[in-house]
Amino acid sequence: xxxxxxxxxxxxxxxxxxxxxxxxxxxxxxxxxxxxxxxxxxxxxxxxxxxxxxxxxxxxxxxxxxxxxxxxxxxxxxxxxxxxxxxxxxxxxxxxxxxxxxxxxxxxxxxxxxxxxxxxx
Numbered sequence: 826x827x828x829x830x831x832x833x834x835x836x837x838x839x840x841x842x843x844x845x846x847x848x849x850x851x852x853x854x855x856x857x858x859x860x861x862x863x864x865x866x867x868x869x870x871x872x873x874x875x876x877x878x879x880x881x882x883x884x885x886x887x888x889x890x891x892x893x894x895x896x897x898x899x900x901x902x903x904x905x906x907x908x909x910x911x912x913x914x915x916x917x918x919x920x921x922x923x924x925x926x927x928x929x930x931x932x933x934x935x936x937x938x939x940x941x942x943x944x945x946x
Contacts, residue, residue, distance in 0.1 A: 828917040832910060841865075841873065845883070846899070846907040847938070853898045855888060882906060 826840075833843045841863060848854065848862055860870035874897055877883040882903035888894040899907060922930055 828914060832913045832917060835913075836906060836910060838910070842877065843910065845873065845877065846903065846910065849883070849897065849899045849903070850907050850911075853896050855894045855896050856885070857894070859897055877903070 829840060829843060833840055838846070844863060845859070848859065854862065856870055856874070857867060859874075860867050863870065865873070874883055874885065878885070880902075881900055883897055884900050885895050885897055888896050922933065925933065
């Protein structure tokens with residue numbers, strides 16, 4: 826958590842914002858789904874996405890499947906930042922995870938992704 830907090834702060838991102846970027850790396854959820862992943866109220870989620878939109882990291886669009894629903898996705902700048910942060914976090918955790926073999930690292934990654942809400946349950 827210390828590494829995540831430090832790296833997030835270096836990029837002016839909270840832990841929740843880091844989680845949003847992690848979730849959006851491999852999916853385009855609806856606002857309600859994103860709020861559920863994070864355990865946030867929809868109004869809190871809207872404020873979070875508003876701030877990220879102003880920074881040029883996220884965007885919203887009406888769902889093609891359901892015109893009433895709004896999907897959230899990363900912009901090119903958001904994707905670039907998410908990849909940079911991911912690399913920095915991996916590098917910061919390498920001293921601890923370097924002692925694990927490949928199978929153990931994959932298992933740890935899956936568990937952490939589930940805990941942080943960036944992988945389906």
